[in-house]
Amino acid sequence: MTTTVPLIYSFPEFLGVAEAVADHIITAQNQTLYNTLDAAQIELIKQDRLKRPGLLSSSSTVSINQSNGQSGINLASSNNQSQVQLGSPNPNSNGNGKLKKEKKKRAEVRFKIAISGGSFIKILKEGLLPREDVIEWDKWDIYFADERLVPFESPDSNYGQAKREIFDQIKSENKPRIFHIDESLIDDPQECADAYEKVLINNFARKDSVKLPMFDLLLLGCAPDGHIASLFPNHGEQLREKLAWCLPVSKAPSGPENRITLSIPVICHAARVTFVVEGLTKAPIMRIIMERPEKGLPSSIVNEGAAGRVSWFVDDDALNDLWDITKKKYKFLSIEEPKN
Numbered sequence: 001m002t003t004t005v006p007l008i009y010s011f012p013e014f015l016g017v018a019e020a021v022a023d024h025i026i027t028a029q030n031q032t033l034y035n036t037l038d039a040a041q042i043e044l045i046k047q048d049r050l051k052r053p054g055l056l057s058s059s060s061t062v063s064i065n066q067s068n069g070q071s072g073i074n075l076a077s078s079n080n081q082s083q084v085q086l087g088s089p090n091p092n093s094n095g096n097g098k099l100k101k102e103k104k105k106r107a108e109v110r111f112k113i114a115i116s117g118g119s120f121i122k123i124l125k126e127g128l129l130p131r132e133d134v135i136e137w138d139k140w141d142i143y144f145a146d147e148r149l150v151p152f153e154s155p156d157s158n159y160g161q162a163k164r165e166i167f168d169q170i171k172s173e174n175k176p177r178i179f180h181i182d183e184s185l186i187d188d189p190q191e192c193a194d195a196y197e198k199v200l201i202n203n204f205a206r207k208d209s210v211k212l213p214m215f216d217l218l219l220l221g222c223a224p225d226g227h228i229a230s231l232f233p234n235h236g237e238q239l240r241e242k243l244a245w246c247l248p249v250s251k252a253p254s255g256p257e258n259r260i261t262l263s264i265p266v267i268c269h270a271a272r273v274t275f276v277v278e279g280l281t282k283a284p285i286m287r288i289i290m291e292r293p294e295k296g297l298p299s300s301i302v303n304e305g306a307a308g309r310v311s312w313f314v315d316d317d318a319l320n321d322l323w324d325i326t327k328k329k330y331k332f333l334s335i336e337e338p339k340n
């Protein structure tokens with residue numbers, strides 16, 4: 001394995017990590033839904049969408065066109081296949097079926113995100129909830145990178161914890177769509193994984209057949225023993241899986257024994273893969289991940305497999321054992337940098 005160095009953003013404290021992660025998520029949201037981070041352009045798109053529901057693209061590049069003295073918006077779909085200029089005659093009026101289809105497809109774009117459990121939930125809660133003004137919850141599809149097979153009311157349930165600490169606290173009336181496991185299947189990891197995979201297939205591959213689902217953002221923690229999602233180092237064949245989207249896990253070496261997890265190919269296929277790690281207990285494993293990729297820890301595999309799309313948000317404690325590492329200063333792109 002070659003050494004691929006991902007982007008590492010480090011912060012003196014937990015709160016700094018949480019705020020930057022929130023900005024990173026909102027940036028991904030805006031890039032996905034509007035293909036721009038410019039607040040004025042986003043506002044224009046939203047206003048126009050209100051006027052013409054279904055017309056404005058979620059995945060459009062937008063540019064302001066004032067050449068004819070009127071302000072118009074050029075939309076180019078992200079696959080560069082169609083261009084619609086608003087302000088020109090209604091493109092619907094020529095009954096062009098292809099265009100209608102394209103419009104429908106674009107109107108359906110949603111922000112597809114997979115989150116982890118464990119300490120990561122607290123980061124999300126602290127970072128995201130105060131930013132509801134810029135979060136479009138009703139366009140979010142939230143999945144789980146993994147789940148521990150325990151009842152939702154258990155403190156170990158990733159969904160249960162996320163529900164109590166985040167989803168139930170959302171003030172906006174616009175709620176996200178949440179895709180969790182089927183709680184009735186927690187006694188059978190294989191069935192539970194198959195059922196969750198079906199949910200993914202239904203949502204990601206219903207219209208077009210795809211080899212792998214593509215999340216807009218996959219958010220991962222990393223435990224002190226090096227497991228990410230529920231992919232454990234040296235545990236069975238998990239890390240070599242090439243085809244399945246979702247895997248059952250039995251006899252996990254730490255925490256609840258039975259779990260399900262997204263596979264390495266799914267994680268590596270995401271548009272952005274973001275690790276969030278904090279605390280001194282994670283310092284030894286961070287050292288192995290960054291300095292010994294040849295050991296093949298799950299996160300080292302992801303650093304390599306998703307190279308160029310991976311970033312790490314960590315606090316200084318987690319980097320305590322690393323001396324020679326290039327850290328980047330995080331630049332806030334979607335929300336104002338907090339003045340701590």
Ligand SMILES: O=P(O)(O)OC[C@H]1O[C@@H](O)[C@H](O)[C@@H](O)[C@@H]1O
Pocket residue numbers: 115116117118119120145146147148158220221222223224227228229230255
């Ligand atoms: O950040 P923590 O608490 O060490 O958790 C790491 C991982 O632990 C696993 O057990 C969780 O199911 C994952 O979702 C999580 O990312």
